[in-house]
Amino acid sequence: MSENEKKPLVDEREREKLLAILEDAQGKLGYLPEGFIANTAHSLGLSISEIYGVSTFYSFLSTRPLGKNVIRICKSVPCYLKNSRMIIESIQKELGITPGETTPDGRFSFELTNCIGACDKAPAMLVNDDVHGTLTPDKIPEVLRACV
Amino acid sequence: MAEKRILLKNCEVIDPRDIDTYLDRDGFKALAKARDEMTPEETIGEVKTSGLRGRGGAGFPCGAKWELARKAQGDEKFLICNADEGEVGTFKDRYIMENDPFTLVEGMGIAAYAIGAKTAYIYLRAEYHFLLDVLNSAIDQAKEKGFLEHLDIHIREGAGSYICGEESALMDSIEGKRGEARFRPPFPPTRGLWGKPTIINNVETLMNIPQIILNGAEWYSKLGTEQSKGTKVFSVSGDVERPGIYEMVLGCELKELVIDLAGAKNVKMAQVGGAAGKVIPYSMIDIALSYETVLGSGAVTVLDESRDTIDFVYRTMEFFAEESCGKCAPCREGTEVMVEILGRLAVGDGAEEDIQALEDLSNVMMLSSLCGLGQAAPIPVLDTLKHFRNDYENRISQSVFLRSLRGINS
Numbered sequence: 001m002s003e004n005e006k007k008p009l010v011d012e013r014e015r016e017k018l019l020a021i022l023e024d025a026q027g028k029l030g031y032l033p034e035g036f037i038a039n040t041a042h043s044l045g046l047s048i049s050e051i052y053g054v055s056t057f058y059s060f061l062s063t064r065p066l067g068k069n070v071i072r073i074c075k076s077v078p079c080y081l082k083n084s085r086m087i088i089e090s091i092q093k094e095l096g097i098t099p100g101e102t103t104p105d106g107r108f109s110f111e112l113t114n115c116i117g118a119c120d121k122a123p124a125m126l127v128n129d130d131v132h133g134t135l136t137p138d139k140i141p142e143v144l145r146a147c148v
Numbered sequence: 149m150a151e152k153r154i155l156l157k158n159c160e161v162i163d164p165r166d167i168d169t170y171l172d173r174d175g176f177k178a179l180a181k182a183r184d185e186m187t188p189e190e191t192i193g194e195v196k197t198s199g200l201r202g203r204g205g206a207g208f209p210c211g212a213k214w215e216l217a218r219k220a221q222g223d224e225k226f227l228i229c230n231a232d233e234g235e236v237g238t239f240k241d242r243y244i245m246e247n248d249p250f251t252l253v254e255g256m257g258i259a260a261y262a263i264g265a266k267t268a269y270i271y272l273r274a275e276y277h278f279l280l281d282v283l284n285s286a287i288d289q290a291k292e293k294g295f296l297e298h299l300d301i302h303i304r305e306g307a308g309s310y311i312c313g314e315e316s317a318l319m320d321s322i323e324g325k326r327g328e329a330r331f332r333p334p335f336p337p338t339r340g341l342w343g344k345p346t347i348i349n350n351v352e353t354l355m356n357i358p359q360i361i362l363n364g365a366e367w368y369s370k371l372g373t374e375q376s377k378g379t380k381v382f383s384v385s386g387d388v389e390r391p392g393i394y395e396m397v398l399g400c401e402l403k404e405l406v407i408d409l410a411g412a413k414n415v416k417m418a419q420v421g422g423a424a425g426k427v428i429p430y431s432m433i434d435i436a437l438s439y440e441t442v443l444g445s446g447a448v449t450v451l452d453e454s455r456d457t458i459d460f461v462y463r464t465m466e467f468f469a470e471e472s473c474g475k476c477a478p479c480r481e482g483t484e485v486m487v488e489i490l491g492r493l494a495v496g497d498g499a500e501e502d503i504q505a506l507e508d509l510s511n512v513m514m515l516s517s518l519c520g521l522g523q524a525a526p527i528p529v530l531d532t533l534k535h536f537r538n539d540y541e542n543r544i545s546q547s548v549f550l551r552s553l554r555g556i557n558s
Contacts, residue, residue, distance in 0.1 A: 012323075012342070013342060015323060015324035015325070016322065016323060016324050017324065018324030018325075019304070019305075019306075019307060019321065019322075019324050020304075020305070022307070023274075023305060023307055026307075053326055054324070054325060054326055057309065057326040057327065057473075058274075058306070058307030058308045058309050058327075059307070059308035059309065060274045060306075060307040060308035061307050061308070075463075076236045076237075076423075076463075076467060077236055077237065077386070077419075077423070077449055077460060077463055077464060077467075078236065078237045078385040078386055078449050080463060081385075081386045081387060081449075081451065081455070082386075113275075113308070114234070114236070114310060114467055114470065114471060115234065115235070115236040115237065115238075115310075115423075115467075116275040117233050117234075117238065117239040117241075117242045117273070117275060117276065118239060118242075119236075119237050119238075119239055119383065119385035119386075119391065119447075119449075120239055120383070120384075120385060120391040120392045120393070122385060122391070126275060129277040129278050130278060131278065
């Protein structure tokens with residue numbers, strides 16, 4: 001697709017949809033493949049670099065494949081004070097991967113994230129969209145087993 | 149002073165999925181009063197007289213902001229509810245939305261009527277995706293009952309970015325762009341979303357509106373201090389026995405909140421207002437919580453005597469460095485350099501000139517950063533340098549000693 005073939009952007013308000021389009025694809029495909037970014041750029045009449053720029057700005061969007069289940073452990077101060085390190089270590093041990101990696105079977109990705117607003121239940125983590133709080137290392141295997 | 153639940157009076161009382169339980173408790177009466185008995189100008193006047201200030205952290209007078217948008221020329225105006233609660237240690241808006249989404253919807257209805265907006269957005273952070281259903285259901289039920297004939301409320305979800313809680317970055321994000329702070333002026337009430345007059349209010353700010361309209365500005369302004377009217381919802385976390393949400397009349401003491409209510413022991417310090425908040429040492433624990441003194445978003449993170457000051461500040465700065473949008477150099481580079489210095493100090497590899505460097509950098513960032521992120525990031529550094537300077541100085545002398553053991557000249 002060359003730049004000249006790009007459809008002109010009829011209305012800058014069209015672009016409002018972009019984040020929702022990317023979030024939707026992230027949910028369905030598990031990441032934003034290059035081809036998808038190029039097609040989205042074409043259909044919205046924007047440059048590929050614009051879409052790529054947005055895709056890489058937000059921490060819940062990914063341009064590399066993520067696992068079927070994404071675990072995000074909060075590493076901000078309130079969770080840190082409640083021993084989030086122990087949770088990070090036990091996830092690491094259970095899954096055999098370090099933050100930023102995906103298990104070879106593609107079942108889990110594991111990331112560290114900033115405050116998820118569950119400080120009253122610290123230490124806390126998100127498994128996909130669900131908050132798991134007041135965690136202890138012995139709760140981890142059970143939480144992981146519940147993930148399909 | 150005990151808790152005083154005014155904003156949170158319905159939380160854990162009504163069924164957040166059933167509008168009838170809300171209607172039984174005077175639900176939507178304030179919106180009806182505003183629309184039937186008051187002009188938009190009178191509605192704004194009431195909010196102005198109440199003295200309500202923004203609850204997201206900045207504390208701008210709410211009524212004055214609305215008036216700017218009301219008076220701004222424009223064929224289209226927008227209302228945005230900022231539900232991007234990303235400030236570290238803050239979870240009050242989550243609690244509000246999961247327990248009483250209806251008051252929020254009603255508050256938005258009144259705000260939109262006052263400023264003349266027909267379209268409103270709730271910008272919900274990605275981490276709160278699990279609240280999408282309860283919010284949508286509240287909007288749908290309010291619509292079905294005919295309360296939202298004047299207004300369309302849309303929910304826009306963020307995608308994981310602290311800076312998008314900053315109002316100008318938030319608007320860029322709704323527009324489908326990277327969430328980067330904008331140069332101001334122009335300010336949003338005159339030129340905001342797609343260049344149109346826009347009001348951005350925090351969830352908690354909007355929760356105040358129905359109470360003000362229903363009970364009157366005079367009643368409301370009797371609560372609190374001269375510059376800080378009403379109640380504030382605090383999120384207490386860290387080294388406390390009872391972490392959670394507490395609603396207090398503004399002007400209450402920090403001590404009442406963290407020791408009497410939340411049960412903190414051996415307090416070393418409390419950070420008030422999230423990562424960008426002021427650090428209050430135990431010697432100042434009786435400080436009042438208000439806009440005049442210290443408040444921010446109402447996040448209170450307590451650290452006890454066992455905690456290391458520098459480790460805490462280092463982790464806080466790491467947060468800012470990761471979440472800086474990168475648009476302006478003072479913030480993008482300043483936070484990174486601070487992480488480098490604090491990281492060295494944390495592991496015992498500090499140098500004599502580090503304190504001076506931190507102070508110089510802080511001044512530059514506060515003066516020249518584009519938005520609140522870079523302007524506020526140095527606050528925990530400067531506050532701990534003020535109240536816990538010994539910790540820094542000791543760490544530096546330890547570093548010199550450690551290097552001498554390793555045979556390296558300091």
